[in-house]
Amino acid sequence: MPEGDSIFRAAARLNEALAGQVITASDFRVPRFATLNLAGWTMTEVVPRGKHLLMRLVGPVDEEPGASRKPRALTIHSHLKMEGNWMIYQPGGRWTKPGHTARCILRTAVADAVGFSLGILEVVPTAEEEKIVGHLGPDLLGPDWDEEEALRRLLAEPDVPVGYALLDQRKLAGIGNIYRCDSCFLSGVHPALPVGQVPDLAKIVRDAKRLLGENLGPGRRSTLGPRAMRPGYWVYGRTRQPCRRCGTPVQHDVLAAPDGTEERDIYFCPRCQPAP
Ligand SMILES: [Zn+2]
Known part of the structure; x- marks a missing residue:
């Protein structure tokens, strides 16, 4: 089980590399999200919550006539469990871990982020994050530590x-x-x-x-x-x-x-x- 500081460091690295970047291609290698495509979505921030990692994204504005102009918001929720790891590479760079262990691949113009052997990987509306992490007690590294x-x-x-x-x-x-x-x-x-x-x-x-x-x-x-x-x-x-x-x-x-x-x-x- 990872310590909270590993998640904190991972979130900081991912946030520095990806915040503000537009996803150019995504690949979720888990059955439930295999068809999800987040190309065109913008990563707004990556935050740790206890041992959970939350990547927040906003969707492109829908140009369909009559469609809501309100940006859609999704969160990629992952948990590293025992073996998991998020790595950051140059765009198209060579991976340092076996390809068959990759669970999530997010490409941008400046970096590729690859989540290997993730214990949990799911995508939820950002408004529903509390359902995932709302049960957690105060976060020792969180701004709201109590x-x-x-x-x-x-x-x-x-x-x-x-x-x-x-x-x-x-x-x-x-x-x-x-x-x-x-x-x-x-x-x-x-x-x-x-x-x-x-x-x-x-x-x-x-x-x-x-x-x-x-x-x-x-x-x-x-x-x-x-x-x-x-x-x-x-x-x-x-x-x-x-x-x-x-x-x-x-x-x-x-x-x-x-x-x-x-x-x-x-x-x-x-x-x-x-x-x-
Ligand atoms: Zn002693």
Whole structure:
């Protein structure tokens, strides 16, 4: 699952390349939209919302007599899930990923954007975007970030393990496994602790937001802060390596969803983050 900062960066790159550009050819390689042709439409902006990417377009004005002069507005909604990626190429440029994994191709005079292995790809009227992303909790990287509301949503189910609640995009949007694990570590909280028992939940949320914010630029992702000697993580992916604070080997385990339907990897220091 991608972190919100990957989506934020992808949206920024796509927006810089495509905003204001007219689509000269489009190709949707999913059955539902295989016949959709957005040639002549203008990309107005590309915005991230949690882990969702929204490309907004306005249609050409219909010249038919009697037709409405109001511009039509559509949104290409995509979600990268595990493997997805949007790449930008020179017009007609050679792709760097296998062609059979391309799901959406948008050509303009200045750049081609190709979405590979997208987990979700659909086109909806812009007016209906809320149906897609309206369920999301406050976006940690969004202009409308609301910490109080995020805490309220997290604490509405106090028995859910904090490590699970932080990934629930309906409570707050943007945290993936890396920032989930490392923000729990920074507070000395085991991911299995019920969220209602976390001594300072606001600190965990603020740390996750700070870590996302520190990783919006180019360069390798890191949770160790801008002054670290080299990029890296506190505990994520560091099974059996020494804890950076106490030297105890970092442990790997799985944390099941409260309803037992899914399990996700967790990493923690058994000394700094005692099991509940
Ligand atoms: Zn430790």
